[in-house]
Every structure is written in C-alpha cells, then in structure tokens.
Amino acid sequence: MKIRVVTDSASDLPKQIASEEHLEILPILVYIDGKEYLDGVTIDSDTLYNAMKSGAEVKTAQIPLSHFIDKFREYAQSEAHYLYLAFSSALSGTYQTAVLAYESVKEEYPSFNMTIVDTKCVSLGLGILAIEVARMAEEGSSLEAILSYIEQTKSNMVHVFSVDDLEYLLRGGRVSRSQAIIGNILNIKPILHVQDGALVPFEKAKGKKKLLAKLYEYIKDHGGQLDRQVIGIAHTLNEEEALEVKRHFETVYGSNKFIINQLGCAVGAHCGPGMITIFFKSKVS
Structure with missing residues (x-):
C-alpha cells in the first residue's frame, strides 16, 4: 500500500x-487589511512581515x-x-x-x-x-x-521561541497591554515553548545577549544527542541571529544537519519580526 x-x-x-x-x-489562510491570501502560494513571509512593520492588520485562519x-x-x-x-x-x-x-x-x-x-x-x-x-x-x-x-x-520534539517585540503578542492576546508596554520599555524579551501543543511563555530575559544565554541553557537542559539529529532554526527577518544559533550548535554539540528558514505566516503573524525559534528532539530514536 x-x-x-x-x-x-x-x-x-x-x-x-x-x-x-x-x-x-x-x-x-492569511489576511492583510482584510484581503485574503494563501500562505506560501499567493503571499510570502517577507511581504507579511513588512506589512506588519507598516502597521497593517494581520490575521490568519485555518x-x-x-x-x-x-x-x-x-x-x-x-x-x-x-x-x-x-x-x-x-x-x-x-x-x-x-x-x-x-x-x-x-x-x-x-x-x-x-x-x-x-x-x-x-x-x-x-x-x-x-x-x-x-x-x-x-x-x-x-x-x-x-x-x-x-x-x-x-512528544520528544522541543520547540523554543523568543519574541523581539511584545506588541505582536499583545495583539494575539498572550500578554496584557501593561506587560507589553513595560516589557518593550525595559527591553525584556519573552521566551516561549510548546507545551502539549500550546505556545506558552515560561521565561524572560533583558536584552539580546541574556536572551541567547537563556536559550542556550534551555538547549543544554532539554536536548539529547544533538550531534545525531536535524536542528531546525526559524526566524522572522532575523537571519543573522539564526546563523549565530547555528554556530552555537556546531561549536558546542558538533551538530551538522540543519534546516534554517524564515518563519512562515501561520505562526509569524502572531509573533512579528525579530523572532528566533529553535527545534530539536529531547531523545533520538
């Protein structure tokens, strides 16, 4: 069969x-100011993120x-x-x-x-x-x-996300307006992971340097045999940081198989530009 x-x-x-x-x-489906698009077919992620930066109203639908x-x-x-x-x-x-x-x-x-x-x-x-x-x-x-x-x-697939601008999480209802305003003023970056299929905030860091340090600590605590698996790294208009994360895996764990891509519209529409996301397994079969 x-x-x-x-x-x-x-x-x-x-x-x-x-x-x-x-x-x-x-x-x-993706909507920008009410106009419908097909993700990856009639719209690409660059167009989406540039529209978001310009203040367009962005939504997705199943x-x-x-x-x-x-x-x-x-x-x-x-x-x-x-x-x-x-x-x-x-x-x-x-x-x-x-x-x-x-x-x-x-x-x-x-x-x-x-x-x-x-x-x-x-x-x-x-x-x-x-x-x-x-x-x-x-x-x-x-x-x-x-x-x-x-x-x-x-059950072994680990997802960890960081968001650059809390405004986009506010629009998606994942943080309050006061949290978004204070967080952006203080340069606080939230870190989220997937828990039973849901995207859940679990940590925060002040500034990019401390953010990366916390991401690397999370990888160390949750990864298994990282030299024997494909590592996924996705970003939103943030390729330089994605490549920095790739170098960390290469240097620290000897990883040599990667998929690096820009985050698509389905998730990116709710998190905005400047995001970095990392995917790996806690165990290798």
Whole structure:
C-alpha cells in the first residue's frame, strides 16, 4: 500500500525540501487589511512581515472545510493511503476541520483511506517530523510503524521561541497591554515553548545577549544527542541571529544537519519580526 504524506504550511518547510521529500503542503489562510491570501502560494513571509512593520492588520485562519473537501476528493481518486500531519490542535482548528472533511468525503468514496494526526507540533517541529515520516513512507514502512514513530517523536520534539517585540503578542492576546508596554520599555524579551501543543511563555530575559544565554541553557537542559539529529532554526527577518544559533550548535554539540528558514505566516503573524525559534528532539530514536 502506497502512503502519501501531506502537511500544512504551518510546517514552514522550504519549498525545495518539500518537493524533494514528495510532501504536499496545504496552505493556511492569511489576511492583510482584510484581503485574503494563501500562505506560501499567493503571499510570502517577507511581504507579511513588512506589512506588519507598516502597521497593517494581520490575521490568519485555518484551512476552510470546503478547501479540505475539494482536496480530499482529489485524493480519493487514488488507491494510496493518505497521511495528513496537522498543525497542533491547541493552536488551530485545522485538525478538527480536516477530520470533518474526511468524514464527509468518506461517505462519498467509501474506499478512500486517510489517517489524520494531531502532531501537537508547529513550524519546523512539524516540518522535521513530516520529512522523517515521508522518508519512512518512501522506504516502504508500514502505516502502523509510521504512526508509532509519530507518537514517540511528537512528544520528544522541543520547540523554543523568543519574541523581539511584545506588541505582536499583545495583539494575539498572550500578554496584557501593561506587560507589553513595560516589557518593550525595559527591553525584556519573552521566551516561549510548546507545551502539549500550546505556545506558552515560561521565561524572560533583558536584552539580546541574556536572551541567547537563556536559550542556550534551555538547549543544554532539554536536548539529547544533538550531534545525531536535524536542528531546525526559524526566524522572522532575523537571519543573522539564526546563523549565530547555528554556530552555537556546531561549536558546542558538533551538530551538522540543519534546516534554517524564515518563519512562515501561520505562526509569524502572531509573533512579528525579530523572532528566533529553535527545534530539536529531547531523545533520538
């Protein structure tokens, strides 16, 4: 049985890597001043972040039910088993909508088989998992083996984020107005991680130097065999800092496999320019 792997644009994978790994990417919706775009298709992240810096009103929305149904009907024409790795359900309704769409299409096409997984991951945490799963499928692994690997890996995938400007977290409701004003005046940078699929603030640092020191301490405390895994680093108009983090992994841990990309619209729209995000596993299978 052929297994085809699908994920969404919240995975933040470079298009070339997605193409090489035979991964289909479904776009999340992005709105700038009320105009609708498809993430990674009709808008890129540079355009989004420049609009945010200019004060535009930016929103995102899950993939609509109608989009899923149209796409799943297309998949139903194939004899392959489709495996959709969805953006964390704690951050988006995309997973639940995909399940509803599959149930609807399954009634029309009873032989259509699809497994939809709530990965509890986001950005390159999701992207790295999707690459590994796509490779397992290409090598002929069984669906049972793949699903077992996903369950094991998604609980080991570490996500850590820092935000440069609290104004964008204020817009997303993650900090209060007073916290945002005081934090920006004092140059306090929040640090967040993913906990059971949700993005949760857990630490803060004053200034970039102390921020990086805290990120490096977090990596040391939570990483496992960092020289034997792919490290994900995503940023928002902040490539210089991303490369600095890469050098830290190379120097301290001997890491030599990286995916570095600009954070896409799905997460970046809520965190803004100047963000740095790091993804790695606490354990290596």
